[in-house]
Amino acid sequence: MERKKFLRTLGAGAAFAITFPCLGSCSKDSEVEGEIVTPPTNIDFTIDLTSSEAAKLANNGGFILKNLVVVVKNLEGEFVAATQICSHEQYDQVRFVNQDGGIFYCDVHGSRFSQTGTPLNEIPNSTSKALKIYNTSLEGSILRVFE
Ligand code: FES
Known part of the structure; x- marks a missing residue:
């Protein structure tokens, strides 16, 4: 399956989570x-x-x-x-x-x-x-x- 098709089947929220997994939670302080x-x-x-x-x-x-x-x-x-x-x-x-x-x-x-x-x-x-x-x-x- 193509990446684009795969992401579309997951829906917008899941695609966002996969694409930007670190937003807001990967600062130094979280470690x-x-x-x-x-x-x-x-x-x-x-x-x-x-x-x-x-x-x-x-x-x-x-x-x-x-x-x-x-x-x-x-x-x-x-x-x-x-x-x-x-x-x-x-x-x-x-x-x-x-x-x-x-x-x-x-x-x-x-x-x-x-x-x-x-x-x-x-x-x-x-x-x-x-x-x-x-x-x-x-x-x-x-x-x-x-x-
Ligand atoms: S040195 Fe930054 S919290 Fe202690």
Whole structure:
């Protein structure tokens, strides 16, 4: 069967779908892992550092994700916390990485932030907006993360 005849038998909608399969859905962002998320408000929670959920916080450079917050024991052994939601395009992909003394990093477009939330970006497509940082306090083995 000729291509033209074949397309005609499918109807206009199917022919359009076959001819233009990528319209509107093949942008770079559709390949990105993670979700665009609205940042939560009123962050205030605790973590028992003796619990299994906190196991990765036993070592310097370790971090866990809880309530859309990246809770970190930095390379100096201090606890810091930042939103998991990138200030660039609100993907929930911010993590702590062992680079330049320890930074927050979003792999969606490569935005980098200091531990105080200051953008460290030199590449296009990253952000100049600060990353939200939360307070931490430690009482015994209970770590509190709050605004
Ligand atoms: S959404 Fe994080 S770098 Fe773009």
